[in-house]
Amino acid sequence: MGNALFIVWRESLEAMLVVGVLYAWLARNAPERLRALWAGTAGGLALAGGLAYAIVSVQDELSGEAVEWFQTGALLLAAVLIAQMVLWMQKHGRHMKKSIEADVAAASEKAGGLGIALVAALAIGREGAETVIFLYGVGLEQGSALTTLSGAAIGLALAGLTAWAVSRGLRGLTYATFFRVTSLLLLMFGASLLVAGIDRLVGAGLLPALVDPLWDTSALLDDTSGLGKLLYAVLGYRAMPSLSLVLAYAAYWAVVFLVGRIGSAPAKPAMPMPARENGRG
Template sequence: MLAPFLIMLREGLEAALIVGIIAGYLRQTGRAQWLPAIWVGVFLAVALALFAGAGLQLASAQFPQKTQELIEALIGFVAVGVLIAMVFWMKRAARSIKRELHASVDQALSHSGATWGLIGMVFLAVAREGLESVFFLLAVFQQSKDASAPIGAALGVLAAVGMGWGIYAGALRLDLGRFFRITGIFIIFVAAGLFAGSVKALHEAGLWNSLLTPVWDLSRVLPESSPLGTVLSGILGYREAPSLGELIAWAGFLVVTLYLFLRPAVPAPQTQSMVRK
């Protein structure tokens, strides 16, 4: 429950942050008449995400067991890619996102067909977050045995909507850089668990038959079905009896991604131009 909650809190906050910044900018610049276009874009994006999620779930249920395992693995790998891309994008964009969105709004409203331009901008921004959510929620639900995972995801969305409203109303101030850095580290651990789980799904689909020796068996000490095991499984990708391949996939992914995420940013070299008089 905790992993879906925190992931959806972050993902939902990204979408709410974008919508809140755009809506607040329109209100501050005396263009509140354009606000309905924002909600149209949001509604269309949410509808697209819901239809995509339902379609993927229904389609995968029609296939044989091994094909379902293959689809689970593919969805897991896509979810991992989406999560990591999201983490690194927000690390770069957190400081400049407000300025860039203001410029995009001005550009969208400066052309004919401004309503559709604003709807399209909001739709694309929110739809991206929604489709990302679809992939990693499907992956989490398929690999998690926690029946409360959907409740955690719903609570995360509700919390993100509340925080987005606070940002729009000016009542909530966040250090976005620190927030996305802390949640980024957490999501990297979640992504590592999804990556290892996808490797396991490849084996169950009959496509991965190497490094299958169990490294340990803690099923009697800390089973995945126990409360603590469920939490650790959802957060850290804990497995009670992981194979050597799963452990290598988990540890290797975690070490490489955490290093790339936590290393200090290298400042761009400054070039000096000579001005001839």
């Protein structure tokens, strides 16, 4: 339940932030088009719901090894999307408000209410699609749809409460702080999904284990109960990992670290033009 709760909490709050930015801009500049915002928001949620239905329908049509391949692909895709999303936010998050306002201003000028609805639908649809894929990965690991849905419902309620608290200006609670902390947790969760996917590939014989196990720490920290089970779900901890698994895990964090550093590096200032000398040019 915990992973589903966290995913929906994080993604729902981001969606609420997008809606809040759009609402504030429209309230100032085009209050008569606020209805288009709500229509677009509903459309985005419908797109996410359609994706969820499509994923479940495809899985129901598959059988045998095809189901295993589909689920393994979903786990790996979710891990990649999480890393991509966090790194994108790290680079562009501080400018997201201006970008959204620029998009809605251009859409409003060119296509009126329809343009506003499309901007909202695409923004909410993207957040919803990410949430659907992440929750599908969580469900594969937890194995209980009821547990996943319960965690999602609590996460949605918690997102609303967090948005209210931030809007009230509670001390120490800001969107910047929230996204900074939760981004790290999301990356940890992404690593966990990656490990689950690699485990399946090794188990199916599609990826060589190389050395299996590379070590055995089950006597110190078993991954089937207590703290070990929590680390299993959150960090991808394995008491008896294969060499392939360790290499994939290390590569994931190396890429995240390197891309994150490149993305957060300050831009180099432009070279100043040489001053003209008096009487020349």
